[in-house]
Amino acid sequence: MSRELSLAEVFQLGYYWETKILLTAVTLDVFTALDDRPKSAREIAEQIGAHGPTLELLLNALVAMKLLLKQGDHYANSPVTGQYLVKSSPHYVGYLLRLHDAEWNNWGKLEETVRTGRRMADRHVFETDPELGGNVLTVLDRIGRQSGPELARRLKLKGPVRLLDLGGGAGTNAIAFCEVYPDLTATVFDLPATLRLTEKTVKERGLTARITLMAGDFNRDSLGGPYDVVLMSDILHYQTNEGNEALFKKVYAHLTTGGRVVVKDRFLDESRTAPAWTTAFAIHILVNTQFGSCYRCSDVVQWMKKAGFIDIVEEEKTAVVQGVKGQQVGAM
Template sequence: MSRELSLAEIFQLGYYWETKILLTAVRLDVFSALDGKRRTAPELAAKLGVHEPALCLLLNALVAMRLLSKEGEFYGNSSAADTHLVRHSAQYIGHLLLLHDAEWNNWGKLEETIRSGRRSVDRHVFETDPELGGNVLAVLHRIGQQSGPDFARRLQLSGPVRMLDLGGGAGTNAIAFCQVYPELTATVFDLPATLRLTEKTVKEAGLESRIALLPGDFNADALGGPYDLVLMSDILHYQTFDTNEALVKKVHGHLAPGGRLIIKDRFLDETGTGPAWTTAFAVHILVNTQQGGCYKTADAMRWMTNAGFASASELEKTAVVQGLKT
C-alpha cells in the first residue's frame, strides 16, 4: 500500500494559483515580449497593452516560479522559457498550455457534472477553435516524433506492410513506421481540416510517395484498404463505448486475412484507480468532451472479440492492445 499523504501534500494538491499564473502569462504572451531582451515592467506593460501594477505582480510571481529572472528593475526569460515559451522558438509548447487554459471554464463545472452526471460541453474545443486544434497537434507531433520509432520497432513488422493510421492526426506514427520499415506504405485517414497539417509533415519527412492521405469521418465513411495493419492511436477516448465497438467492427472488415489491429490509448487498469495520470485524464475527458470516456484494455479486447478477431491481447499494460484477424 502507498504511504499516507502529509498535510503539506494535501495543500499542494489543492493549489492551482501557479498554474493559472503560467497559463495567463502564456495567453498574454509575456515570454515572447521578452524574447532575448531585458525589459522593465512599464516597458512590458506598454508593449502588451496591460495594467502595469497588476502585470508587475504577475512578473514577480513568474520570477519566483523560475520562469523569469529579475535584475534591478529589469525582467528577462529563463533559458527554459526562451526555449519553450517564446512563440517563434522551434520548441514552443505554448499551444498545449493555451489548450489547458481554453478548458479552464469547463473544469469550473466539474462539481455540477459530478452532481448531475450531465456533461457541460456540447463541442470539443478542437471543433470550436480548429486553429488551436491544429497548433496543438503540431506540438504533439514534435513530441511524438521521439517515441514513435521505438513504438514501431516493438511491433516487429516485416515485408511490404500496408498500414492504415486511423485518425492519424499529423501522421506522427505513419511517418515513424515508414522510417523504421523501408517496405511499409501507409494511409493516414483523418478529417479534411487535420490533413492540411499532415500534408506538411509528410512532405517535411520526404515521404509523399509512401504515405497517402484519405479525408473523411471514420465513423461514417469507407476506410479504403484492404490493410495488413490498422493503428488506432489516441482516438477512442473521444467517443462512446458503442461508437468504438462499431468502429472496431468496421475496421475488421477493412483488414486483409492475417491482418492486425493495434489500439494504442490511455487505458485504465482493472481497478480503475491506475495509472495515476490516466485517472485524472478520465476526469478531464468527462468535463471537456460531450461523450468521451477512458476505457479499460478489457473493453478494447471485448470490442475486438465481438468484431470477429481470432485473438485479442494486451501487448503493453494499459497502453497497447492487439487483435489478430485470421
C-alpha cells in the same frame, strides 16, 4: 499499500494559483515578449496589450516561481522559458499550456457535472478553436517522434505492409513506421481540417510518395483499403462505448485476412484507480468532451472479440493492445 498523505501534501494538491499564473502568462505571451532583451513591466504591457501595474504583479510572481529573472525593474526569461515558451523557438511547447488555459472554464463546471451526471462541454476546444487545435497537434507531433519508432519496431512488421493510421493526426506514427520499415506504405485517415497539417508534416519529411492522405469521418465514411495493419492511436477516448464497438467492426472489414489491428491509448487498469495520470485524464475527458471516456484494456478486448478478432494480446500494460483478423468475414 502506499503511505498516507500529510496535511501539507493535501493542501498542495488543492493549490492551483501558480498553475493559473503560468497559464495566463503563456496565453498573454509574456515569454515571447522577452525574447529580444530584458524589459520593464511597462514595456512588456505595451507590447502584449496589458495594464502595466497589474501585469507587474504577475511578472513578480513568475520571478518567484523561477520562470523569469529580475534585475532592477527589468524582467528576463530563464533558460527554460527562453527555450520552451518563446513562440519563435523550434522547441516551443506553449500551445499545450494554452490548451489547458482554454479548457479552464470547463473545469469550473466539474462540480455541476458530478452532481447531475450531465456533460457541460458541447464541443471540444479543437472544434471551437481549430487554429489552436492544429498548433497543439504540431507540438504533439514533435513530442511523439520519440515514441512512434519504438512502437513500430515492437510490431516486427515484414515486407510491403499497407498501414492505415486511423485518426492519424499530424501523421506522426505513419511517418515513424515508414522510417522504420522501408517497404511500408501508409494511409493517414483523418478529418479534412486536420489533414491540412498532416500534408505539411508528410511533405517536410519527404514521404509524400509513401503516405496517402484520406479525408473523412471514421464513424461515417468508408476507410478504403484493404490494409495489413490498422493503427488506432489515441482516438478511442474521444468516443462512446457503442461508437468504439462499431469502429472495430468497421476496421475488421477493412483488414486483409491475417491482418492486425493495433491500439495505443491511455487505458485504466481493472481497478480503475491506476495509472494515476490516467485517472485524472478521465476527468479531463469528462469535462472537456461531449462523449469521451477512458477505457480499460478489457473493454478493447471485448470490442475486438465482438468484431471477430482473434489472438488478442495486451502488448504493453494499459497502453497497447493488438488483435488479428482470422478467417471470418466482417461487413463493410
